[in-house]
Amino acid sequence: MSAETVAAEKKSLFTPFNIIAGIILIAGLVVTVMRFTGGLGAVTNLDQNNPWGIWIGFDLLCGVALAAGGYTTSAACYVFGLKKYHSAVRPAILTAFLGYALVVFALHYDVGRPWRLPYPIFVQQGTTSLLFEVGLCVFLYLTVLFIEFTPAMFEWLGMKKIRNVVVKLTLALTIMGVVLSTLHQSSLGALFTIAPSKLHPLWYSQYLPVFFFVSSICAGLSMVIFEGTLSHKPMHHLMDEEYLDNHDGLILGFGKAASLVLFGYFSIKVIGLAYDNNWHYLTTGYGAWFLVEMLGFVALPSFLYAIGVRDRSIPVIKWAAALTVLGIVVNRFNISLVAFNYQLPSAQRYFPSWGEITISLFVVTIGVLVFRFVSTRMPIFYEHPDYKGEH
């Protein structure tokens, strides 16, 4: 296998993928220099009325939601005892770890004084803030994810003893992971409960934390399917039989779960609408967009998943997964950007600048490159020969 990788690397550095990635990286570095010499104003469209842009809306909110595959998969496998999903745990943990690491990396661009990011934890704790909860949980969960990831690394490095110690902690780590994820996934939604006057009533709800938590499960399940599809082709030569054999079963199982959870999410959203009696907003322009989100990105994928599972049609399930992933992005964008500050005249509304988009692409590209680097070297898609069928 390693000979194969080496051969693949020697082929040519100038593949289309590498060229595009290279351009994005260079552009990202240029914007980085501008950001840290000219300030946020030099590269962003943020202003006094719009303090949060896509670096929060996409990099933080979507990043964290889409990294939810880590806790959903490991919980399914280790807590709910669905051992057949075992082969999906490592890719999911790796993605989650990289996802969170990149969230923290991206925050360095957005906050004014990034070297003070540890302050809320180590210097002065603003415990009344939901952002404090988010920060603390993300910090702890990143640590947990790193520990959960280390067995793959230790196997690669041949450090048997410490690897076995870490593997023994699996259940405890998984439960900690679920607790921390529940807290910060929901707190990200709760962040906006402090501003009822700024978020459109169709999206504002006291249930925002619950909405965020439940939709993060949909995101996690769908991301595992979606990303399995993405890495299938380029990583195929690395995947062992267990992974490949279980792949279809996993897609069916996760698809079924996603269909149900999406349906549940749809129901609680309707309950939220009824609880606040916001029906009359549905006839407005925002209402139309709200319906697009609810019908096109929640009800439709739920239905597609159900059909795909009934007909055992993997392609339909994969489409449903892609739609759900897109739907999560739409939802987080709606709350943080579209429905936020709806009361302002359109001239004062925010739209991302090229600099902001570049940095977001830059962060995603780094993620893909690191994922490729790690998964072509460490036992992610296959079981290490020394530890077959062990965990």
Added chain:
Amino acid sequence: MLRRTFLGLLGAAGASVALPMSAKAGGKKFGPHPDTQGVLFDATRCIGCRQCEAACNEVNELPAPDKKFDDLSVLDTERRTDEKTYTIVNKYQTETGPVFRKSQCNHCLEPACASACFVKAFKKEPNGAVSYDASVCVGCRYCMVACPFSIPAYEYGEPLTPRVMKCTMCAPRLAEGKLPGCVERCPKEALTFGPRDELIKIARARINAFPGKYVDHVYGEHEMGGTSWMYISGQPFSEIGLREDLGTASAPELTAGALASVPIVVGLWPVLLGGIYAVSKRKDKIANDERVMAVKDALSKAADQAEKKLHEELSKAETASQRRIEVEVKKAVEEALSAKDEDAEKSEEEA
């Protein structure tokens, strides 16, 4: 865990999800301090001269404005506070002609900014001011997201040391026993400084004395849990740029439900998950046990059968051998008899 305790916890968790508004336990209070002070702004007195803006600029040593403070043409476009201006006056066209309204930090009793800040950079001081400490600020700008009055501004042009900028209620001047700069400079006494309770009394007195002149409402007495700066006006507040849909719930109340659910999740989830794990483990174990039992069963049945068969075979074999013996004996007897007969015949012949 006792079953009853467990159910109790479950109930509590359900309640915190179902009744987020009532779960106030999670949010901490910030004030108000008993002798909190504030300012009353009377829109019927303000003439839009921008003297307060000028005074604020001087006492806070802020950068010079784009247009001089005596240039009143700036009033034609609506402005908000920014990193170079802690206060601004806007002009609003109403039925009875233009009305001017000053805007600055309202120094809320339960400040959204303080509730939102994750390093406690904001503090409600005993004198009523909401202070900001740039030496711990991370620059996340959640305070700006949270403030219902859209007051805090940010130094977006600063690469390394950006600060959140907002009115300080002239805390340094208050400490010296002076009035806030804007209050001192106002030529029309549109601004009144004093203990908050007193200000509410003054406001009520004015409203009562001139019933037709004022709207019967002191803006800021209850909005968002109450503010130290308050407003009275002859026109509806929504017409002079003050939102009337903010409600009376303070920021800590709004987030209390979410905060209160933290200990529940931390306490309950591991128990639930542990339970699920135990169940799934037990299911595995039962399945396993059953498998073992089945194998044992099958084995013992097989053994039984084998024994029976052996027995049968043996008994069969026994009968068979007995028969064979019988046959042999019979044969021997017959042979013996026939031999005897032959002998007899022989002897008859011989005789």
